[in-house]
Amino acid sequence: MSDRPDLAVLISGTGRHLANFIRLCNAGELPARVTVVLSTKPDVRGVHIARDAGLRVHVVRPGPAFDDRVTAALSATPVSLVCMAGFLSLWRFPPGYEGRVINIHPALLPAFGGKGFYGLRVHEAVLDSGATESGCTVHYVDDQYDHGPIILQRRVPVLPGDTPTKLAERVFEQELIAYPEAVRRLAAGDATKMRDER
Numbered sequence: 657m658s659d660r661p662d663l664a665v666l667i668s669g670t671g672r673h674l675a676n677f678i679r680l681c682n683a684g685e686l687p688a689r690v691t692v693v694l695s696t697k698p699d700v701r702g703v704h705i706a707r708d709a710g711l712r713v714h715v716v717r718p719g720p721a722f723d724d725r726v727t728a729a730l731s732a733t734p735v736s737l738v739c740m741a742g743f744l745s746l747w748r749f750p751p752g753y754e755g756r757v758i759n760i761h762p763a764l765l766p767a768f769g770g771k772g773f774y775g776l777r778v779h780e781a782v783l784d785s786g787a788t789e790s791g792c793t794v795h796y797v798d799d800q801y802d803h804g805p806i807i808l809q810r811r812v813p814v815l816p817g818d819t820p821t822k823l824a825e826r827v828f829e830q831e832l833i834a835y836p837e838a839v840r841r842l843a844a845g846d847a848t849k850m851r852d853e854r
């Protein structure tokens with residue numbers, strides 16, 4: 657991978673990670689650039705963030721030939737790393753993308769991941785389980801939800817009186833550190849070391 661990767665950011669909603677990537681790239685704090693944004697929904701905050709930043713945006717709604725339509729959209733722009741960030745669909749990518757598609761999940765995978773584990777549901781499940789810690793995971797994407805090899809994790813305590821919202825906020829603070837850090841290390845060619853950190 658290039659030491660300054662071209663990022664595609666795949667979203668379905670609020671785009672806080674997208675905004676963070678754009679900010680860090682513009683500030684020179686992340687050696688990368690966002691070249692394209694793909695959203696499964698047309699009128700979400702993340703799409704507006706992308707357009708305001710002057711980025712190319714593709715809206716690809718779930719439905720027939722979804723995988724092919726995503727692949728076609730991404731192929732129109734140089735992309736070295738695909739970052740899923742709040743992307744709620746499964747993209748079964750074609751050969752050539754292996755090791756170049758990553759995701760962030762707001763729990764310590766392999767726990768509390770998989771289809772249906774998104775948003776506050778993740779944090780509700782963590783609290784219901786009685787777990788004493790949670791966190792976030794950046795991982796390579798494969799053909800299952802929240803499943804590929806782990807790149808890095810950051811942990812937070814579960815505190816007395818936590819609600820799903822409070823826990824989500826604490827985890828998200830760490831997500832904003834974890835995701836750029838994973839991209840930095842991938843750009844530096846440190847993927848093997850990253851895998852060993854689990």
Ligand code: GRF
Nearest residue numbers: 670671672673742760761762
């Ligand atoms: C994050 O919590 C991430 O872990 C999960 O979806 C959320 C995305 O947030 N996959 P945003 O869409 O970037 O605001």
